[in-house]
Amino acid sequence: MFVVPWKFPVKVSMRGNVITKVEFLKGKEKTIARRPKSGVAAALYDNMLAYFSGERISFNRYEVELRSAFLRRVLGEVRKIGYGETTTYGELAKKLETSPRAVGQALKANPAPVVIPCHRVLAKRGLGGFSQGLDVKRELLRIEGIDLIT
């Protein structure tokens, strides 16, 4: 487990080389940022720092622990969304032949925001929701240069 310093510090939990959880602290908890010495964790830490400073980073090579097959299906599709691009719940639902609501649920259950870019999935009108807080979602979109209309 390690924490990446940012506007909203990011806490990353891992088991081996697999990411199990990513969360934003938003100043609620106090955790000291520290950098892993080596391995996948160190690479991820560096990638995150670069990402938050505006570099076009892809986290697709990192493995994330996903419980259900449905979650893997939906989030797998989400990971195909490129940097700076967006899609909607409806689009995903159509592609996966499911309902927009089910997609929303899967995204809410996403254990690793940022690594799996669920923030690039918006509602058809406006900007859906975000389990870690909408302020975080807006900030992430802003970093990638996506302008919100509403």
Next chain:
DNA sequence: TATAGTTGGAATT
């Protein structure tokens, strides 16, 4: 199994 709740969307008033 039954039921209610979801980061939605479309239809209807």
Next chain:
DNA sequence: AATTCCAACTATA
């Protein structure tokens, strides 16, 4: 613009 219905999935009892 506000309300109502729909759909696929999950969590809970």
